[in-house]
Amino acid sequence: MAATTRVFAARMAGLPVFGPDGEPIGRVRDVLAALSPRGRAPRVLGLVLEVAPRRRIFVPMLRVTRIDPTAVTLATGTVNLRRFHQRPNELLVLGQLLDAEVSVLDTGTRAVLVDIALEQTRSRDWQLHKVAVRERTGRLGRKGRTQVLDWDRVAAPAIAELESRPQGVRRLLAVFDTMRAVDVASALHELPVKRRREVAEGLGHDRLAEVVAELPVDDRTDLLAHLADDRAARVLESMDPDDAADLLAEMPEGDKERLLGLMAPEESAPVRRLLEYSADTAGGLMTPAPVVVTPDTTIAEALALARDRDVPIALASLVFVCRPPTATPTGRYLGCAHLQRLLREPPSTLVSGALDTDLASLPPDASLAAVSRYFAAYNLVCGPVLDDQEHLLGAITVDDLLDHLLPADWRESGLPDQERRDADEA
Incomplete structure (x- = not known):
């Protein structure tokens, strides 16, 4: 199959990216273009990829050897893992251009950019060549005509205009709808x-x-x-x-x-x-909505609660058994039932017959260090938090613990921003 020389940007969102030997690298999250003088098609600089762990990097288009409907392939060589940083006069095609309002120059018709085509030139550069626009009708509930035009037939907004006027989000939301x-x-x-x-x-x-x-x-x-x-x-x-x-x-x-x-x-x-509670204590870390049942609940009923798709995976690993009420703070805590144990027992038996009554609990004022030692000692992904009267207050999951153990800026993890030099494209 011949490599594609024209592709619409919205269809590239989420495409897997592979190296020349087929090794997975990441996924396409956006297309970066350089702003050009009015009327000239912007040059595509490269792709913004997302690689583990949630880091966005820049790959120059000269490194892209093939774009297929199902994947992007890069040329040989190392991938620069420096964190992506957008420069002035650069545009994120998906993030900033889609749903922008434009004018069709020869008719003066107002329209909205619904997609933008990348096309490879004879010199092997890529440009934003064609645009798919939908006319604004001004009539509620009626969609305007959609047509594909050359870039120079529309008056596209400059960066300053994008920053100053509202921009639709329909196409971008459609891209995000398929993402975690x-x-x-x-x-x-x-x-x-x-x-x-x-x-x-x-x-x-x-x-x-x-x-x-x-x-x-x-x-x-x-x-x-x-x-x-x-x-x-x-x-x-x-x-x-x-x-x-x-x-x-x-x-x-x-x-x-x-x-x-x-x-x-x-x-x-x-x-x-x-x-x-203080944020760095067990009380501040816990969730007050664990899976709680009474001792006369059947194992089948307990498993049905643990299977609820709204219950996080770590939280579903333990079912807590308490006297009524079952909303936190509960009645007297009796013990917990591990999900694996419940799966091995007959569904019709009572959950009280599968209790772990020996597992230690945490007080709400336990420090972050004490909570960490508790999880390490008992090899758990979830643990109970009890008050001094043995009422269940909530449960801590390992992801809540990690949120507080990692550096405060872990969600922005990545190598420091550095300039993308022309040599990167060599």
Whole structure:
């Protein structure tokens, strides 16, 4: 099959990238182009790839040897793993151009950029050559005609204009819809602040809650402060209580209390309880919504609760057995049942027959170091937090622990930004 010499940018999003020997390198997250004088097609500089662990790097187009409908292949040589940093007069095609408003020059028609084609020239350079635009009709509920035009037939916005006027997000949201929340957060972090806020406005409450929980501290507090109060409160309600508490703890006291007051009482109550504890203690690390059942629950019923797709994998590894009530703080804690043990027992038997009553618990004031030693000693991914009257307050999962053990800027991990020199393209 001959290599493709024209490809639309939106179709490249998420494509796997391989080295010449077939080794996986990462996935395409955006296309970087250089802003050109009015009327001239911008030159494509390269691709922005996402590689493990959630690091975005730049690969010059001269390193790309093949673009197929299902993958991108790079030439031989080492891949520069320096963290991608956008320069002035550079455009992210997916992140900044899609859904931008343009004018068709010969007719004056207002339109929206819905996709942009990359085309390889005779000199083997790549340019933004064709644009797919949809006309604005001005009539509610009616879509305008879509057509593919040469770049020089549209008046595309300059960077300054992109930063000053609203831009649609429909196409970008379609790209993000196929990505995990953690990958969407990584993509948002790389966008300009204005564009990041526009995308946040377009996400639903539940999806935005998932993404905000994965953002670096500065990004998530900025987004929450940008949202209208009612919308911010709905997003907080959709977050896990421990994530919501972590986010609110980073905000000024007045803003925190205002948002808590706008949340539904049943949603704000567990968040308020978590905010009473220091962030570096077991109480501050725990989630108040583990899987809890009474001793007369059957193993089949307990497994059904653990299988709930809304229960994180680590949290589902233990089912806690308590006297009523089962909402935290619960009645007297009786023990826990390990998921593997439940899978080996007859489904019709009671969960009380599979209890581990010897597993130690953590007090809410246990330090971060004590929690770390506890997980290491008992080889757990989840553990109970009890008060001095043996009521279950919540559970700590290993991912919550790692969030606090890693450096504060771990979500922005990567090598320091450095200039991309012309030699990178050699």
